[in-house]
Amino acid sequence: xxxxxxxxxxxxxxxxxxxxxxxxxxxxxxxxxxxxxxxxxxxxxxxxxxxxxxxxxxxxxxxxxxxxxxxxxxxxxxxxxxxxxxxxxxxxxxxxxxxxxxxxxxxxxxxxxxxxxxxxxxxxxxxxxxxxxxxxxxxxxxxxxxxxxxxxxxxxxxxxxxxxxxxxxxxxxxxxxxxxxxxxxxxxxxxxxxxxxxxxxxxxxxxxxxxxxxxxxxxxxxxxxxxxxx
Ligand SMILES: [Zn+2]
Ligand SMILES: [Zn+2]
Numbered sequence: 001x002x003x004x005x006x007x008x009x010x011x012x013x014x015x016x017x018x019x020x021x022x023x024x025x026x027x028x029x030x031x032x033x034x035x036x037x038x039x040x041x042x043x044x045x046x047x048x049x050x051x052x053x054x055x056x057x058x059x060x061x062x063x064x065x066x067x068x069x070x071x072x073x074x075x076x077x078x079x080x081x082x083x084x085x086x087x088x089x090x091x092x093x094x095x096x097x098x099x100x101x102x103x104x105x106x107x108x109x110x111x112x113x114x115x116x117x118x119x120x121x122x123x124x125x126x127x128x129x130x131x132x133x134x135x136x137x138x139x140x141x142x143x144x145x146x147x148x149x150x151x152x153x154x155x156x157x158x159x160x161x162x163x164x165x166x167x168x169x170x171x172x173x174x175x176x177x178x179x180x181x182x183x184x185x186x187x188x189x190x191x192x193x194x195x196x197x198x199x200x201x202x203x204x205x206x207x208x209x210x211x212x213x214x215x216x217x218x219x220x221x222x223x224x225x226x227x228x229x230x
Pocket of ligand 2: 170171172173174175177189190191192193194
């Protein structure tokens, strides 16, 4: 068994991160462009009271925009960043974090970074090559930085994907742990990490649910009879 560098569960052959962790990272990369829109909308002050407003004796006027949001949306350094060793202190803009990891990935893959897509800076690129990242030695470090980024963004936008539990058990591990996270393309099992497309889930559900419902009815009837007899 090769332990996942992120969660220590079995990562699977020739991988450094397990399927479940890969799925979480892919979810974050898909969430970033959506959160970007909300971040831009919360840039102007007024979404919450400005700090120090009301006579703290400040000698200068506060910025007309939120500093924490500005930091997140801020531009990155123009050239290759190479901060994948984590030697830069302080909160990093979204672009800087993604650029650094995209740069690392491109170097590993031995090609040049593609031109930037301003709406989803490098998130698409990272998602496209995530299969390589989950076999790289630095995956846990990338996971930590993305987790921190997403946490900072969600704090500002007060928006995070909600999970809706589904009723059929997992076809792989039989746990009742299947669910769908907003914005996600797949249904996932929280217990074993198995992923299903919505179509696969519906097919599976159509097969397993009628017998399960029948068992449920029989159990309820047996319970009812037992209560009547006592
Ligand atoms: Zn893992
Ligand atoms: Zn499962």
